[in-house]
Structures are given as structure tokens and as C-alpha cells.
Amino acid sequence: MRLIYIWLAWAILITQVIMVACKPRNNVPAVIVFGDSSVDSGNNNKIATLLKSNFKPYGRDFEGGRPTGRFCNGRVPPDFIAEAFGVKKNIPAYLDPAYTIDDFVTGVCFASAGTGYDNATSDVLNVIPLWKEIEFYKEYQAKLRAHVGEEKANEIISEALYLISLGTNDFLENYYIFPTRQLHFTVSQYQDFLVDIADNFVRKLHSLGARKLSITGLVPIGCLPLERATNIFGDHGCNKNYNKVALQFNAKLEKMISKVNKELPQLKALSANAYDIVFDIISRPSFYEISHKKNGNEEVIGDVKDGFVE
Numbered sequence: 095m096r097l098i099y100i101w102l103a104w105a106i107l108i109t110q111v112i113m114v115a116c117k118p119r120n121n122v123p124a125v126i127v128f129g130d131s132s133v134d135s136g137n138n139n140k141i142a143t144l145l146k147s148n149f150k151p152y153g154r155d156f157e158g159g160r161p162t163g164r165f166c167n168g169r170v171p172p173d174f175i176a177e178a179f180g181v182k183k184n185i186p187a188y189l190d191p192a193y194t195i196d197d198f199v200t201g202v203c204f205a206s207a208g209t210g211y212d213n214a215t216s217d218v219l220n221v222i223p224l225w226k227e228i229e230f231y232k233e234y235q236a237k238l239r240a241h242v243g244e245e246k247a248n249e250i251i252s253e254a255l256y257l258i259s260l261g262t263n264d265f266l267e268n269y270y271i272f273p274t275r276q277l278h279f280t281v282s283q284y285q286d287f288l289v290d291i292a293d294n295f296v297r298k299l300h301s302l303g304a305r306k307l308s309i310t311g312l313v314p315i316g317c318l319p320l321e322r323a324t325n326i327f328g329d330h331g332c333n334k335n336y337n338k339v340a341l342q343f344n345a346k347l348e349k350m351i352s353k354v355n356k357e358l359p360q361l362k363a364l365s366a367n368a369y370d371i372v373f374d375i376i377s378r379p380s381f382y383e384i385s386h387k388k389n390g391n392e393e394v395i396g397d398v399k400d401g402f403v404e
């Protein structure tokens with residue numbers, strides 16, 4: 095399974111996100127998360143899928159070295175973002191029975207690893223489709239209203255920061271793997287199809303009271319470890335075609351976001367461009383002091399050769 099190590103980029107994106115919230119820390123009472131493995135904090139533990147990460151070495155750098163169901167060695171991006179806003183240190187998964195509505199008042203995660211904008215993507219590994227994440231969110235709103243009262247709940251819902259991060263699986267686990275979508279859509283048409291779903295998703299969230307949204311576009315998906323490992327004829331460099339597809343998708347997503355910002359009252363949606371940051375990290379890891387162990391010694395990873403990653 096693909097592990098998407100984008101938390102570092104996300105940590106940098108905090109700055110961008112702070113700009114969308116625009117105001118002091120205490121104006122974000124909660125962080126609410128939708129998406130895939132890049133932000134899932136453990137929902138897949140509780141559903142009937144093979145796509146889980148509740149075993150070691152996942153979580154080895156998390157508190158207590160616990161594999162929580164985050165597809166990561168430690169915390170995932172929303173955890174860092176919530177901490178930066180002074181909200182809380184970790185965003186709990188909605189389906190985790192260790193947490194109650196009392197914990198969710200300040201933030202909750204509905205994300206599910208392996209999901210996508212396309213219903214057919216979540217079907218591949220039997221994970222939570224995006225429409226179902228919204229159903230859980232509606233259920234959450236009802237519980238929140240019962241718990242803190244109508245007025246306070248409305249305030250939390252409208253002032254909360256919503257983080258949305260998905261799309262990679264639509265291309266890499268669905269479109270390029272199975273013939274079904276390729277038979278019906280060119281890549282460009284499939285991008286439009288996904289952006290249309292994202293557009294509806296934003297409208298739905300807005301109609302439910304959400305106002306501050308950060309939507310993360312695609313990272314250089316052609317540089318993910320499995321893509322490079324299988325790029326035998328490309329000398330294990332990044333898959334340039336996949337990266338191009340990601341950039342095109344991001345451009346369409348950004349256009350949609352600026353459109354809905356104009357159309358929907360009080361909406362402040364931000365397109366979080368993770369592509370450039372991740373690409374930079376991949377291109378010059380030494381600048382970020384990223385190291386690996388070689389013959390038992392910690393060694394900073396050298397920058398890639400000119401033109402190797404394009």
C-alpha cells in the first residue's frame with residue numbers, strides 16, 4: 095500500500111492555513127478533517143478493510159510508540175495544524191471508541207485511508223466513501239448540538255477549520271489500475287469529473303454551516319515510493335506523466351475554489367498547494383536536513399541529480 099509521507103509539507107502549509115483563518119488562534123475552536131490516508135487518524139481500524147495501519151512500525155514515533163491507525167511513523171498533518179492553532183495535540187478519529195463527543199468538541203477526523211472523490215475509488219478497498227464521511231459529519235453535528243447546545247454548536251461549526259485532503263487514490267488506486275474509468279473518461283475528463291465532485295462537496299459543507307476550508311491538492315504523485323520503484327525504464331526517477339496529471343488537476347481544483355469563494359456567502363476556502371513544497375523536499379532533502387541510516391550511521395540524503403526529478 096502507498097504510504098503518503100506528506101506531513102512535513104503539511105507542517106509548512108500551516109502558515110498558509112493560518113492566513114485563511116486570518117485571525118488570532120482562539121478563533122478556531124475546532125479542526126475537522128475529511129480525506130484519505132494523508133489525514134486519517136484511525137477510522138480504518140474500525141471498518142472491514144484490509145487497508146489498516148494499526149501495527150508496527152507505524153506509530154513508532156507517536157506517544158508511547160503506539161500504532162494508532164495513522165499511516166505514518168508519528169502524527170499526521172492535521173495534528174500539527176491543530177496544535178499550531180492551540181486547539182489540541184491530536185485529532186481523534188470519529189470511529190475510535192476510546193473517544194466521545196466531549197473529545198470531538200475541539201476536533202474530529204472523518205478521513206479514511208484509500209478513499210477518493212470518486213465512489214469507485216473507495217469501493218476498491220472497501221473504505222469509507224466521501225459521501226459517507228459527510229453522513230458521519232451530520233451525525234456529529236447532531237451529537238454536538240445535544241452536547242453543547244444549539245448556539246454554541248453553531249459557533250463551533252462556523253468557526254472551525256475544515257481540512258480536506260484526498261485525490262491521489264482516484265488516480266493511483268483507481269484510474270490507472272482498473273479499466274472501468276479509462277473506458278469512460280480521458281484523463282482530462284476524469285480530472286473534471288473529480289473536481290465536479292469536489293465542488294459539490296464544498297457546497298454541501300457550506301450548506302451545513304462550514305466556512306473556513308483548506309483543500310489540499312495533489313502532491314507529485316509520480317514521486318511516491320511505489321511509483322518510483324516500478325519506474326524501471328525511467329531509472330527509478332519520478333513518473334513525469336503522473337506529476338503532470340497532478341499539476342493539471344491542481345490547476346482545475348484552484349479554479350473551482352476561486353469560483354465557489356465568489357459564489358458562496360462568507361466562504362473562505364483555500365487551495366493548499368502541497369505540490370511545490372513536497373517537490374522541493376524530494377529535490378533537495380539536504381536543505382531540510384532529512385537523513386537516513388546507512389551502515390548504522392545517520393546520513394543526510396544527498397540532493398537528486400539535475401533533471402532526475404522533473
Ligand SMILES: *[C@@H]1O[C@H](CO)[C@@H](O)[C@H](O)[C@H]1NC(C)=O
Pocket residue numbers: 213225291
Ligand atoms: C456516490 O454514491 C452516493 C451514494 O450512493 C450517491 O448519492 C452519489 O451521487 C454518488 N456520487 C457520484 C458522483 O456518482
